[in-house]
Amino acid sequence: MDIRLFDAAQTGNIDSLHQLLRENALLFDQIALFSSENPLHIAYTAGHFDFVKKVINLKPDFAKEVNKDGFSLMHMAAFSGHLEIVSELMKVDPSLCRLQGTRDMKTPFHFAAMKGRVNVINEMLSGCAECIEDVTLQRETAFHLAVKCSKVEAVSVLVHWISELKKEDVLNVKDKQGNTVLHLATWRKQRKVIELLLDNERLTSGLLDVNAVNQSNLSALDMLLLFPSEAGDREIMDILSGAGALRARDVNLSPWASLDSRTLSETNHLQPQELVEYFKFKKGRDSPSEARGTLLIIATLVAAATFQVALNPPGGIWQDNYFPNQNDSHSATISGKHLAGWSVLGTSSGVSFSLFAIFNSIGLSVSLYMIKVLTRKFPLEFELGMCMLAMFFSYNTAMINISPDDVRLVVIISTVILTSIAPLLSKRTQRLIGWIIEFTVDKIHRII
Numbered sequence: 046m047d048i049r050l051f052d053a054a055q056t057g058n059i060d061s062l063h064q065l066l067r068e069n070a071l072l073f074d075q076i077a078l079f080s081s082e083n084p085l086h087i088a089y090t091a092g093h094f095d096f097v098k099k100v101i102n103l104k105p106d107f108a109k110e111v112n113k114d115g116f117s118l119m120h121m122a123a124f125s126g127h128l129e130i131v132s133e134l135m136k137v138d139p140s141l142c143r144l145q146g147t148r149d150m151k152t153p154f155h156f157a158a159m160k161g162r163v164n165v166i167n168e169m170l171s172g173c174a175e176c177i178e179d180v181t182l183q184r185e186t187a188f189h190l191a192v193k194c195s196k197v198e199a200v201s202v203l204v205h206w207i208s209e210l211k212k213e214d215v216l217n218v219k220d221k222q223g224n225t226v227l228h229l230a231t232w233r234k235q236r237k238v239i240e241l242l243l244d245n246e247r248l249t250s251g252l253l254d255v256n257a258v259n260q261s262n263l264s265a266l267d268m269l270l271l272f273p274s275e276a277g278d279r280e281i282m283d284i285l286s287g288a289g290a291l292r293a294r295d296v297n298l299s300p301w302a303s304l305d306s307r308t309l310s311e312t313n314h315l316q317p318q319e320l321v322e323y324f325k326f327k328k329g330r331d332s333p334s335e336a337r338g339t340l341l342i343i344a345t346l347v348a349a350a351t352f353q354v355a356l357n358p359p360g361g362i363w364q365d366n367y368f369p370n371q372n373d374s375h376s377a378t379i380s381g382k383h384l385a386g387w388s389v390l391g392t393s394s395g396v397s398f399s400l401f402a403i404f405n406s407i408g409l410s411v412s413l414y415m416i417k418v419l420t421r422k423f424p425l426e427f428e429l430g431m432c433m434l435a436m437f438f439s440y441n442t443a444m445i446n447i448s449p450d451d452v453r454l455v456v457i458i459s460t461v462i463l464t465s466i467a468p469l470l471s472k473r474t475q476r477l478i479g480w481i482i483e484f485t486v487d488k489i490h491r492i493i
Contacts, residue, residue: 054084054100057093066103073104083107085118089130098133105137111146119144123153123169126162131169139172143179150182151190158187158203161196170206177206178215186218188226197237204241213252216242223259231265232272236281243288255290266290337419344415351409352436355443359401360389362447388447395452402444402452403459409440410464437464 050072053061062084065072085107088096097118101108111117119141122130131153134141142154154176157165166187169176180186191199207213219225230238242253256264263271266285269278270292363383383392391398413433420429441460448456 050084054087054093054096055091057088057091057096059096059099062096062099073107082112083110085110086112086116086121089118089121094127094130097130101133101137108134108137108141109144111144115147117141117144117146117153119153120146120151120156123157123162123165124160126157126160126165128164128168131165135168135172142169142173142176145179148182150180152176152179154179155181155185155187155190158191158196158199159194161191161194161199163198163202166199166202166206170210174206174210174212177203177210177212180218180220184218184220186215186226188216188218189220189224189229192226192229192233192235192238195233195235197235197241200238201241216252217254217257219257219259223257223261225254225257225259225265227253227255227257227265228259228263228268231281231285232268234278234281236284239281239284243284253288255285255288256293256296258293258296262293264291264293264296266292340415341419344412344419347408347412348416348436351405351412352440354405355409355440355447358388358390358398358447360393363387363389363392383449386447387449391447391449391452395449395455398448399452399455399459402448402456403463406440406444406460406464410437413437 049061050065052058053065084100085097088094088100101118108118111120119131119134121127122134123142131142143152145152151159154166154169156162157169177187181190185193188200188203191203207215216226224232227239227242230242243255256266258264266282269281269285363385366385367383369382383389388398390401413436416433417430420426423429441464444456444460445453
């Protein structure tokens with residue numbers, strides 16, 4: 046570089062710059078050929094911003110050049126938060142904020158996020174919304190860098206912009222270690238950032254993957270539990286749990302992804318026995334939380350069905366009172382006594398009605414027991430227990446009152462006593478059935 050131009054840039058002498066250009070109109074082109082430095086870098090470093098703006102107007106291409114360290118003028122202005130220079134450069138070329146000049150491929154927008162330059166972030170995103178998607182060599186977004194540098198205000202502004210631009214998927218981008226922004230915020234115990242990400246009305250619900258797993262097979266919740274601290278963990282745990290965060294071992298994985306490389310088309314040719322084996326629950330492949338949810342749905346449906354049958358039993362309910370004429374033997378033989386509200390099946394076949402009452406009551410009591418177990422430690426657990434207890438006694442009352450006199454004792458025993466101990470006997474019954482099956486199979490093998 047001409048020493049006179051260097052001195053002009055170093056001192057910010059615009060008159061000297063004009064004189065040099067009058068002497069040599071190709072001065073700037075020669076600099077581009079023979080030097081890695083240009084007057085923009087020198088003048089900006091020296092703090093002569095009027096000189097910088099003059100050179101930008103005379104030679105806009107200088108703004109795209111980087112110095113020996115990989116920094117362009119936009120990198121420098123974004124790093125120091127010089128909004129006036131950033132605005133001038135954005136007028137020249139909005140894509141300058143995406144220039145990946147440094148060795149780790151950080152853009153000027155990344156530097157603005159790292160330093161928390163909120164005004165610069167707004168200026169850049171106003172002119173070039175795509176810069177929010179750029180990643181570094183380590184695949185870090187501006188969100189990752191802002192969280193790493195604890196720039197909460199920058200994160201807040203970025204959240205606002207991705208909501209406006211409908212680019213919420215940026216939050217799920219993973220760095221080279223597989224960490225999302227939520228992983229980093231949880232690891233660093235940045236409660237405010239976590240609230241911005243998970244408890245924010247601006248963000249579309251469900252687009253942030255709270256259960257993303259990194260390369261160490263850790264979810265955000267795992268990061269919190271594996272790296273505990275004294276302050277803030279309880280509040281962060283509540284926020285994560287409220288958003289549906291799970292540990293990695295409980296995250297629901299798609300069964301197609303864990304089919305031992307078997308494709309969907311291949312499953313169409315499986316034999317019936319293979320299909321049964323495939324769809325069985327497999328520990329380690331299927332999510333316990335998903336299994337719990339499925340069991341809870343099934344138990345609820347069984348409870349609803351068995352309760353409904355008590356209100357409307359097979360054959361229906363008598364709508365009138367009937368007392369056969371004792372003097373008319375023919376009438377007494379055809380139909381026995383019944384009262385309004387009694388079960389038709391109970392008056393016609395006491396044995397069938399008793400069997401129905403026993404098995405239906407067992408179904409209800411076991412399903413209620415399953416719901417109780419599956420909802421343990423849930424919010425409002427006590428209130429839910431009261432509801433189920435009230436439902437159980439309502440069922441017993443209904444069954445007893447629709448039972449004819451001659452089967453009522455059997456129904457009382459089955460609905461009150463037997464169903465109360467049925468859940469407790471389920472494990473013993475399971476072991477007994479298993480023993481019977483093994484004994485039977487063993488006998489068959491010996492005979493064969």
